[in-house]
Amino acid sequence: MTLSHDVAGDGPAVLLLHSGVCDRRMWDAQWPTLIDAGYRLVRCDLRGFGETPAPDRPHSNADDVLDLLDGLGIERVALVGSSYGGRVALEVAARWPERVSAMALLCSAFPGHEPSAELRAIGEREDALLEAGDVAGATELMVDTWLGPEADEAAREAVRRMQRHAFEVQLAVDEEFWPLQVEIDLSAIEARCLAVSGRHDVTDFRQIAARLPGLLAHADHVELPWAGHLPSLERPSDTTDLLLGFLRQPAPVG
Template sequence: MTGEPFVIKTGGAVLPGVSLGEGLPVVFLHAGVCDYRMWEQQMALAAEMGWRAIAYDRRGYGGAESPDEKFSHLDDLEAVLEALDIQAAIFVGCSLGGGLAIDYALRHPGRVIGLVLIGTSVTGAPWTATQAEEAIEMAEEDAWERGDLDLLNRVQAHEWLDGPRGPSGRVGGAARALFLDMNARALSKPPLTQEEERESAWPRVGEINAPSLLIVGDEDFTALVDRHEHLSETMPNAYALVMEGVAHVPSIERPDLINRMLEEFLDAFSGDDDDDDEDDAE
């Protein structure tokens, strides 16, 4: 990815990232089976639209390095923003990245311009699974207990990229190659056993007033689709979309669709639509 690379040191950790473009910041937070490379096409779009796109690898992912020390991903996010002199931003998060964005919005509501949450986790949210979903979770657990990281990676690709109820290999090509590479890097990292537990956000999501775009794929876990519905009914300024035939990582599975949704969301803040109307009137 072109752009300006950076490295943030927080505690004993080294967190690499990239900044692309100029303007108001859009901070991209990756999923727990990916690293910041999952956002390449969305970052390019944001930069072309006149925003400053920023993404980084959290501890345990991508190129990040960290000792096994007490830490919080939320504190690390604050350290990144402080180091980059970011006072407020739009946050785009997928899965665990979305959960981190929600926690940050609850801690610093005045610093969140808007949220895009894709298949988001929510700290403290309930989890249920269908029989088919439980079967793939058991396969994942078996691969983990056997210490077969290659098998675990392939099972998780089925679980999160293809979708737990879809056929294995449903998503192929460059998207699958990227997923397998990102997740392999995460699986190869030494375990971090001292992450601080964050307060439950589930009872408080209705406090988030920032304009929010909620996206989920209908091939994702049913618990995440149900969660999406709950958030759409609970968050006062949320607009919700369900993507047909897409699972948990749509930014690499269907970047064309995600880019279209992101472009419309960012346009609402930039005033581009108003400018276009004025141009048409002339």
């Protein structure tokens, strides 16, 4: 399957990977600025999100991303991943380290992370609402949970629209296929990494970001005091500046 995607610009390649409550539209605010800054920008919808159909068989998001890069003739890329997209970025960088030059992980998920009681409770409330047929209620739960205090009504409406669409796409299939879980070796990652957390986020994601510098060879952690889980939507301009500053840094030596 070819993931639905957009490509624009010239220069070093950057791939934007969306969170699990959004789709590729979550990067609308960053898109023109990063292109104008001299990057070849790619953003995609993973399976079951945006314009990419829900999976009808076992699949690997990382394999899908590699197939997309190969189809576009991109040999080396910087990855920007939000939450669920950060988990995908980590797998791509671990399995094909020679293909990834840098990673910016915004409130990233983590392979094998054992969810806290708080995170499990959120998932259980979401499942209960969906099982009761209350898609609107589940959508509002996601909007309220994952956006921090800086998010304006435009950001809330954007998440509401993307999450509702994802629920509708995923609930329309007869059988649900989760991505294949592949054991990965994080020590294989060579790319420099910026691990970003939000002070108003669920504790799990703050802890993941803080752990990454101890697990990766070239990783730094920064916590945004104003952010919840989706900083690119909460303060778009500030997040774009953060990404540009990181992308412009030289590669690590040694």
